[in-house]
Amino acid sequence: MRKLGMRASQVLIAVAVVVVGMVAAWLIGLNFAVMAVLVAVVLVGAAGLQLIRRGSGERSGGTARFVLHVVAAAAVTFAIIQVIPAGRDHPNPTVTGEPEWADPRARDLMVSACFGCHSNEVQWPAYSNVAPLSWAISEHVDEGRAAVNYSEFDRPQEEAEETLEVLLEQSMPPDYYTRFGLHSEANLSERQLADLIMWVRATPGLSDTEDGEDTEDGEDDSEGD
Numbered sequence: 001m002r003k004l005g006m007r008a009s010q011v012l013i014a015v016a017v018v019v020v021g022m023v024a025a026w027l028i029g030l031n032f033a034v035m036a037v038l039v040a041v042v043l044v045g046a047a048g049l050q051l052i053r054r055g056s057g058e059r060s061g062g063t064a065r066f067v068l069h070v071v072a073a074a075a076v077t078f079a080i081i082q083v084i085p086a087g088r089d090h091p092n093p094t095v096t097g098e099p100e101w102a103d104p105r106a107r108d109l110m111v112s113a114c115f116g117c118h119s120n121e122v123q124w125p126a127y128s129n130v131a132p133l134s135w136a137i138s139e140h141v142d143e144g145r146a147a148v149n150y151s152e153f154d155r156p157q158e159e160a161e162e163t164l165e166v167l168l169e170q171s172m173p174p175d176y177y178t179r180f181g182l183h184s185e186a187n188l189s190e191r192q193l194a195d196l197i198m199w200v201r202a203t204p205g206l207s208d209t210e211d212g213e214d215t216e217d218g219e220d221d222s223e224g225d
């Protein structure tokens with residue numbers, strides 16, 4: 001440690017960088033392993049800058065200089081990752097089939113809240129071209145489509161039956177989707193959610209048929225209002 005000229009304050013700064021990186025990853029829904037690599041690159045870069053400074057005969061500056069080196073290394077890392085092509089391809093394959101929506105308004109609400117990841121009609125925002133956001137977003141869409149693709153209902157979509165459940169639990173859309181005021185259209189009001197749940201129950205394939213709630217139209221529902 002002495003050899004590297006590491007001081008307690010520098011270790012603390014390094015730890016802070018790790019924490020900030022991980023919180024940022026959580027906020028934007030970026031894979032933690034990917035963020036760990038980015039943080040490592042930044043810290044190695046900053047340590048390298050420290051060594052260069054020392055090599056050129058200067059005193060291994062204080063805390064402020066280390067912070068400066070971390071910022072410089074972060075800026076260079078950010079610039080370099082823009083060259084990596086991953087995440088910049090934004091395909092929207094052909095729509096081959098959709099659920100038989102019980103009501104067109106159900107589709108509208110699903111488009112607002114869910115089609116950003118579970119369809120072939122994804123609206124890619126401008127920032128989806130900027131790494132590492134681009135990596136996070138394309139992963140969400142890839143995984144979302146792999147779980148359920150409401151645009152490819154011509155083929156079996158096993159997990160589609162969990163649509164009702166995720167709405168009841170309010171576990172979708174994921175929290176990161178509506179952070180920072182983004183995708184406000186995906187924040188359904190209580191009324192919209194209640195309506196959507198009603199229509200989803202009545203749309204084939206979107207709820208577990210064992211519940212027996214999405215079968216016949218003429219079912220005697222005691223909740224009628």
Ligand code: HEC
Binds near residue numbers: 115140141143147174
């Ligand atoms: C930001 C992207 C995104 C949005 C928007 C989104 N989902 Fe998802 N969804 C995912 C991802 C990623 C998965 C798979 C991994 C997981 O479960 O978190 C998933 C999984 C699912 C599953 C499979 C079951 C499960 O819980 O894993 C269902 C059903 C689902 N989503 C329904 C919906 C519905 C309904 C909406 C709208 C109310 C919605 N999703 C909005 C990304 C999204």
